[in-house]
Amino acid sequence: MALTPPSERIWWRQPIAKIELIWIIVAFTWGLIMFFMMIYWHGAGKQNLSNEAYQIKPQAFAQKAQAMIDEYQVREESGFPVVRPPPGSDVYLIARLWQWWPILEFEKDQSYRLHLSSMDWQHGFSLQPVNINLSVQPGYEMIVTITPDVAGEYGVLCNEFCGIGHHNMVGKIYVVE
């Protein structure tokens, strides 16, 4: 029994039953497939998280974001500036208690370098209903190149708990033809 010492004293010399051996080989092979699938996707897949990130002071990030807003703001909505930066450019999204600032407007099928950083606590960038989810840290600037491929209106929610206003932290991204 599993509650008594092994009945064969030299248990490590006992042969392995065929069925167990087959199962181990199947499971190990499946592990290798899953392992190489991640590597394969870096080459063949279109959805990979960039490793580009820098340490940055919150004020410095806010300044870069403000410069973008000043240059490319097209209108205002519910007190939020709506910014339409040119395709291929660097786009800044500020996470802070409890806002995603500003509202961004992208052109469909164009790529943008999206910079994310937090001014205070940890936040979670959750793009809905696409369901892309990234961590946003204070003191770190993460840069991902995104290519919105469906036009529409998207919500940016916070999915990292950030205090009592966490559930009101909603931002917006427009993708236009």
Added chain:
Amino acid sequence: MGKLFDYRTCPTTGLRVDRAAENLIKANAVVAIVFLAIGGLFGLLVALTRWPAVHFLPADWFYLALTAHGFDVLLVWIIFFEMAVLYFASAVVLNSRLAGPKWAWTGFGLMLVGAVTTNVAVLQGGSSVMFTSYVPMMAEPHFYLGVILFAVGALLGCGVFFGTLVVAKREKTYEGSIPLVTFGALTAAIIAVFTIASGAIILIPTLLWSVGLVSHIDPLIYKTIWWAMGHSSQQINVAAHVAVWYAIAAMVFGAKPLSEKISRMAFLMYILFLQLASAHHLLAEPGLSSEWKIFNTSYAMYLAVLGSMIHGLSVPGAIEAAQRSRGLTKGMFEWLRKAPWDNPAFSGMFMSLVFFGFIGGISGVVMGTEQINLIMHNTIYVPGHFHGTVVAGTTLAFMAITYLLVPLIFRRELMMKKIARWQPYVFGFGVAGISIFMMGAGTLGVSRRHWDMTFADAVLPFDYPAAAYLMMTLNGIFAILAAIGGIMFVVVVVGSVFFGKKLAEDEKPSYPEVPPESVAVSHYGSSETLKIPGTIMLVSIFFVAFVLYYFVNWKYLSEVWPLS
């Protein structure tokens, strides 16, 4: 030989039971169940609040209840019960005295003081920082202090466990190698030491930061080291509940592991590779390389998953072999059909095995895939996954073995047998529902740790699809079912422990039936007992489900916005 320590002889197993160990097992198990009841109640309040039509608690109370729920069940209930498992798997199983019972009581006291301190901090309202307490969000100093005291106490318990292994070996209380269950408990204890050390490394500076002695804690460093505790503490659970599966299979069926070598190798893989999985929590973080993420999130090419898949074959395989050798050989599944489904120790254990594999296990591997994580990270899919592992897996397994501990250690007849018989089903299906519907809501983008999915007070509006509301409603309904199952458990166990019929020193309990040791069956290597077609069918179904679900999620991923 004279009586070296105060023991009684167990009439069921013939083993000597150290009274000091017995009292410690009782104390740890009782406190564990008290915290299960408290934490479970908080969990019900959380689920009722996330049920859109009920929306029970106000926002501040919701975040408070969620913090308390996470701490009380994920840490306090489980670690207290694991201390009971460690003392049982060392002193009782090895027929030995417990090393340093005073140290064990000191550890128990520290854990209790720590658990109460942190609970007080949370209930005071100034520490609603969630179980993870990510910096720079700050809790009250005594929130961290309580966690640290709790961890130190648990470390003492692990030390007593290791000491008992040494004592048993030296005093030759058993022959040959330690039993497999003890080996599994040893795995859990080794992982626990790593876990607690990581916790100390990050929480002690955080405590100093909260009182103003340290000026800055880097949030990424915090997260990295915190998860070396946070995820690893869940790996203690895996090792412990797998040991409990083997123990219940042995006690209920007299089942013998198919292969000691393979089962022990699988536990060894847990020690070597399981910890790497703390990388699962860092896949969406800035500044970590893909190479680091891929190696760690896959436990070095899924070697710890291999360990679990081995147990997934050898635990039901051992039961099937034992049942077949008793003559239940008809067809593929007579052994399973005629298993004691009215014995809560067995039904709880078997559901724990199935749910842990199919719900918790598969979802964990899929979610831990570097790229697939992008479409699940921090959605409510994550709690869906870990309710499948920690609640349907660990908690259900611990409940199941409690039904054996009540007569064997507490020496009381189990009361309310009808309720006990149904309890694992009510709780198990409740939790399975919670897990599945949270995972469903997560794939629709619903955020975890979130008070209001309608965003009624937000400046900018956002609407989830109607299906997400349905999922969260079903989650609430199944949470009620699970809560009923939890109440049934507490009522039966607490009732039996305090008011059950006392068993005389030499009296065997009548229920649940435990076969005498002499029926230990299924001699390894004999060809007729090793035919386990039913188990082969079960693991084949599991494997197909695993492969399909894995690739379905790659398909989902391929449809979202390209990003690089």
